[in-house]
Amino acid sequence: MSEENKIEANATDASASQQPVENVTLGVADLQNAAQVIDVAVQRGAFKAGEAAQVGAVYNKIMAFVSQVTEQQKAQQEEAAETTEAPASK
Numbered sequence: 001m002s003e004e005n006k007i008e009a010n011a012t013d014a015s016a017s018q019q020p021v022e023n024v025t026l027g028v029a030d031l032q033n034a035a036q037v038i039d040v041a042v043q044r045g046a047f048k049a050g051e052a053a054q055v056g057a058v059y060n061k062i063m064a065f066v067s068q069v070t071e072q073q074k075a076q077q078e079e080a081a082e083t084t085e086a087p088a089s090k
Contacts, residue, residue, distance in 0.1 A: 028066055028069050028070065028073075031062050031065065031066050032066055034062060035059055035062045035063055035066065038055060038058065038059045038062075039059065041055075042055060042056075042059075
């Protein structure tokens with residue numbers, strides 16, 4: 001790498017670090033989409049046999065997490081519905 005290329009690379013790094021940082025969010029729907037991508041990739045043979053176990057483990061972790069969060073959200077929604085439907089006592 002020439003000296004000129006090094007200077008350009010350093011200038012690019014400096015300008016990138018001066019840009020405001022966006023808040024990045026990752027939701028349950030994003031994880032569900034990632035799981036679908038993994039599922040399709042496995043069905044199409046995108047992974048070698050030796051990689052299948054590791055890919056499957058990641059897929060299982062994602063699905064377990066999504067399931068757990070979904071159950072928690074349902075419980076919170078049901079609890080909120082019960083508190084708003086409860087009659088006020090005098």
